[in-house]
Amino acid sequence: MDSGSVAWMLTASALVLFMTPGLAFFYGGLARSRNVVSTIMLSFISMAVVSVVWVLWGYSLAFGEGNALIGDLSKIGLKDIGINDLSGEIPELLFVVFQMMFAIITPALITGAFVERFKFTTYLVFLVIWVTVVYAPIAHWVWAGEGWLFKAGALDFAGGTVVHINAGVAAVAAALLLGKRRKLGGEPGNVPYVIIGAGILWFGWFGFNAGSGLAANGLAVSAFLVTNTAAAAAALTWGVLTLIQSKRMSAVGVATGAVAGLVAITPASGYVGVMGALAIGLGAGVLCYFAVRLLPKTGLDDALGVFAVHGVGGIWGALATGIFATVAIGGTAGLIDGNPGQMVTQVIAVAATGGYSFVASLIILKVLDVIPGLGLRASERDEDQGLDVAAHGERAFVSDGAD
Amino acid sequence: MDSGSVAWMLTASALVLFMTPGLAFFYGGLARSRNVVSTIMLSFISMAVVSVVWVLWGYSLAFGEGNALIGDLSKIGLKDIGINDLSGEIPELLFVVFQMMFAIITPALITGAFVERFKFTTYLVFLVIWVTVVYAPIAHWVWAGEGWLFKAGALDFAGGTVVHINAGVAAVAAALLLGKRRKLGGEPGNVPYVIIGAGILWFGWFGFNAGSGLAANGLAVSAFLVTNTAAAAAALTWGVLTLIQSKRMSAVGVATGAVAGLVAITPASGYVGVMGALAIGLGAGVLCYFAVRLLPKTGLDDALGVFAVHGVGGIWGALATGIFATVAIGGTAGLIDGNPGQMVTQVIAVAATGGYSFVASLIILKVLDVIPGLGLRASERDEDQGLDVAAHGERAFVSDGAD
Amino acid sequence: MDSGSVAWMLTASALVLFMTPGLAFFYGGLARSRNVVSTIMLSFISMAVVSVVWVLWGYSLAFGEGNALIGDLSKIGLKDIGINDLSGEIPELLFVVFQMMFAIITPALITGAFVERFKFTTYLVFLVIWVTVVYAPIAHWVWAGEGWLFKAGALDFAGGTVVHINAGVAAVAAALLLGKRRKLGGEPGNVPYVIIGAGILWFGWFGFNAGSGLAANGLAVSAFLVTNTAAAAAALTWGVLTLIQSKRMSAVGVATGAVAGLVAITPASGYVGVMGALAIGLGAGVLCYFAVRLLPKTGLDDALGVFAVHGVGGIWGALATGIFATVAIGGTAGLIDGNPGQMVTQVIAVAATGGYSFVASLIILKVLDVIPGLGLRASERDEDQGLDVAAHGERAFVSDGAD
Amino acid sequence: MISIEAIVRPERVTQVTQALEEAGCPGFYYYNITGQGRQRGVEVFVGRGAQMATRSSVPKTVIRTVVPDDMKEKIIDAILGSARGPGEGDIGDGKIFVSVVEDAVRVRTGERGEAAV
Amino acid sequence: MISIEAIVRPERVTQVTQALEEAGCPGFYYYNITGQGRQRGVEVFVGRGAQMATRSSVPKTVIRTVVPDDMKEKIIDAILGSARGPGEGDIGDGKIFVSVVEDAVRVRTGERGEAAV
Amino acid sequence: MISIEAIVRPERVTQVTQALEEAGCPGFYYYNITGQGRQRGVEVFVGRGAQMATRSSVPKTVIRTVVPDDMKEKIIDAILGSARGPGEGDIGDGKIFVSVVEDAVRVRTGERGEAAV
């Protein structure tokens, strides 16, 4: 056990956990003000639900030995994992914890497509099932030693497929089944919340990416550097695009750009250098910006643009990993380094994770929709009134005197 | 000196410090909106006051050798502690720093009972005296090598007695002497503040508990894992209870549940496994939920329910440590592992710390109340106007135009 | 490579990055409410712009070998820095990252003088030029092995000259050229933002100062301790001064005091002990408090008092380092330890960095002012309307119904 | 001139203001209020999220416009046609109050009376 | 019908609205304003927390109800009996303004006049 | 007594209230509203910061004072002299509405009529 790596991975785990409240504020600020609490809760409650699911059976399904498709129940309830059992240089329990934080935030990301109309109680059930049936298997494919994509050599350092593409396509499935909000979104309700959310996400993402090597070493440092670089490049790109668009630079746009860059660098963060990161960030800024502009024209009400940012950004990142991977960083060559075959693997990984997530999410949601007493959509009255009061019995802000 | 442990303990100290602004927002969001600044300040100013007290004499009183009841003045002003003097694997100054953060947040926790009516200048005096006369001795009893509870084998890994029971009963003492607010609380003034506060607390608590082993090792990892698990279990429990109560899930309830779980796991975090943590979290959720519902019926205006959460949660945690402690984690067996004697020690620790804190806090507050020029309670006019303007000359929010 | 030091420096880098959103909120809360977004953006965008500049040429200019005055272009684009190349105990890329965070926050600090009237597009250009022409050289002088102030033995552990004096005098230059706001500031628009900003800054500053030794060791611990102590002492001092002034304790004042203390301890944090830190904090509280009160009488509209806090605090800190430095901590004696010569060096460092920054910033801003299409000042109409809408097309808060 | 004040559900503001524009209303303004009438409020959590209380008041928005007397019915019809919730006439849909305005001045020009509206 | 507007201290809103209900008031609404009158404002910190200025205005709340003419005195009495601060008559306790309302419409039903109130 | 309501630009509130004080106005209050008239709104970003929409409404502030009838012109002049933006008469400078107030009561004392204002 290397105490330095333990120290860093404890920190990284805490940082990734902190991303979920950050996301809650990021999304909460984008929603209209009578749905702030409910939007925040969609993310926040994942910390409560998924933490429990993960220690009970999620980890075992994802990282128990099993087969190429799924783990097994050998580690259910984390049984037989001693506090000094190692997984590489760090205790296995630390790997459990770190991975748990990823399982928490992934479904929370999807909820950007749910806001202002998803029925909260149904969402609780969705969380449990989705993490079990969609998240755990995909994590197993990509990151477990037996996983078929892992064995196929797919590169996903910190979760481009497992987290972002996965969440992005699940969001599309949800938007399809949910239908449009009765009142479409206008101006974000609280821009500072978006910014503080983005700040926390950027901060926490250092744990996400630089922790994914599971050690405090040069690779972690490199991942940290490229993470910051891609975030910055994408934020700047997006900002400049809004400036061109309207002579004004959208703060929400810059924040969204940063997130798009962070998404795109995620799979690549252990494989590319700083120049690759600049290119990835730039690409993410451009692609996601146009995705956010154009996708609403499809008529799909992916309310906060989850697919535009996490889906498009994740796919770009997965492919860009195949393009820019360099032996000097992560030991694997990409297209530019003369290994076009890696691109094929990356495409397969994208298609497989995206395809599975879409179909499985669609089925889960459809089933939940037809189960009596559940159903996906809040009542019209509740939606009009705002879900803060209707689903949580709370208003976000109550001032003195007239309130 | 182990650099990995130093790295982790530096981080943990920073995390615990960050909990106090987190608490400031947690409490600030629960208060009515004309008392946001004042509620925040009650916590925030503790960082300023207690930091100074701690380096001057607090640390020495708590951890100077002394006797079974209190330390001595040998380390006043931290004199003679060199920068490379060790305390275990880490520099003693790092132990000083880490412990300081606990001394800061403990009195801040009490202030949940003070809000909307406590006189701020008196509070400043209270802070100095209380840390000196109540906090330092109890910390000495439980954590110093000479402390009588330490010697008696009382288990309190990260402060269930020293921090939470202590703060919880002091809050009761305060509520008794202060009397009711002129206008009792209604809806929380700012739910997002409560959530971001809870998020920061959850994040920081990893430092609190996983730092309390003072090293980056398997025990720290285990403490981290059980902390998260108990928080999640209690948050979920509370959320489900509100759902049963009203078909709505209170976001404030979930946040409070998380804190209750964190409180309860605190003493146990170095002694129990993940199943114990689930049980502790579940118990904390149920017990504190009913405490928050029922205790107001006593007529005591513990405004933000400090006793209901930190007192009840702390007592439950201390006893649960005696129940669920397992040799495999912390080297000590609890009730379930066949050591019923530990329960006796735990009960003694609860009674002693709670009893002392209650009596001493009551006396301190009574004395402050009768000293001319001090007094516990703000004037009626100030209370009506709100303490933000009255005690701090500030309004929380000023909008343009009509303000 | 020491994994513990890597762990700590990764954490420290993340902490310093997080300071910039913290600063965004600190400043954003001080501005009037129709300029919240724009004030936040002035800080936040620095993360995007300077990150890119730094990896492309900033780092090379600051820390490439070069001469006594400036680095060279040998490390442009971070070329030839391998992921395992070391700089001391840590990878050089980690040093790159850590230093980048300082380059990000320094120009952001200046923007306190820009708020409510600076033209945002011009600011983007300013950022690029200022980091290149002012920040990089000064960082080179003070921290690079070849830098003339470094060689002269000037003590600046974590950036009193490079960051704070630099930003403080640049703010004066800006205020001179910009002129007054059409409507001077009144009450801060959002006090809780100021507090959460201060909380994040305090938290992040542990990375700033305790990371500046580039290792997880006793010196880092000492820097952590004195940082906290000075912040607390200054916060308390400022709070007490407001209490004397008006029987009310300003929360914004306490927060500003904390920042003033953090500023002042920055250069000293690796050289002084806890008693020195108390003195430095006390001095910073007094000096900056009176600077904030008196400097507006000069007629200069340094809107958020950047010079009063960072300039005055930075100068005091640089001189105080010369006074209180003690061999036992950092190996260098100051005035009290019998080395009056250090004071001379410190004065030279203050004068040189302050002088250069003032002149160079003035020239840069003047040039930007006269370039057609740029110009420093937003139009009167935009200023009246508020820059949130005018420059960013966004309002900070949009409520439902009537908005 | 008359002043027409409509107290409506916040979620209907867009529809009502659109209807006003279509009816030729020269200008209007609106602001959020808290209202209480026959519509019963909702149960909300108080304190730390374990106790409930009924809040009898509900958020509403006032839309006010000052128009020449002869536009009265047109404006009222526009509001009636746009302010009702999905249920076509629910308790809490709101009220309209009409009162007399003696004089109006346009700040920009100093114009008086109906010309200023 | 008449409109009664009471400008009261924010901390008295609960008492006043309760008194209105007890007086049989059919409905009302309220909103926060910033007021200035004889009551002098308070000293507040400006800027970075070291300078003070006097803010002459103070937060108040307007409570408005439209009622049949004959309820005028009853309503005014209810307000007078509940709006005063602890000091029984302090500067800043507020004002009541009464004006005529010509017509009222209930959005839900289209009812007119006193029936709509 | 009459009620004078001025809808002004938020950034002019300080000037207008100062002018009111100088004109001897005994008291007033003000609150923010969202207004729509001839002044066209601004383009703003919607959603995630890549799409724009035009918001036709703009923030304004209402300042209201109730004064004896004979102060009418003095007050109007004070407002006209202080509410205009830098351009001396821009669209969106606002409106003033005057209406009759039947009665006033001072809560503190129970005084009635002009004495209460």
Ligand SMILES: Nc1ncnc2c1ncn2[C@@H]1O[C@H](COP(=O)(O)OP(=O)(O)O)[C@@H](O)[C@H]1O
């Ligand atoms: N007499 C009144 N005076 C002023 N406002 C009223 C009055 N009665 C109702 N209101 C306002 O109109 C709103 C709707 O009234 P309510 O009685 O709930 O429904 P409805 O108008 O459908 O009968 C209330 O919330 C309140 O804001």
Ligand SMILES: Nc1ncnc2c1ncn2[C@@H]1O[C@H](COP(=O)(O)OP(=O)(O)O)[C@@H](O)[C@H]1O
């Ligand atoms: N002439 C007025 N027109 C409109 N509002 C007024 C007027 N005079 C006072 N007010 C409002 O009434 C509040 C209380 O008035 P004030 O003069 O301070 O106390 P009092 O009514 O006890 O004499 C003020 O804050 C203001 O909001």
Ligand SMILES: Nc1ncnc2c1ncn2[C@@H]1O[C@H](COP(=O)(O)OP(=O)(O)O)[C@@H](O)[C@H]1O
């Ligand atoms: N008929 C009206 N009734 C109520 N308010 C109005 C009316 N017309 C305009 N307003 C208000 O006055 C403001 C200024 O009006 P506008 O037509 O934009 O400019 P101007 O008064 O210079 O012609 C609007 O934003 C709106 O708040």
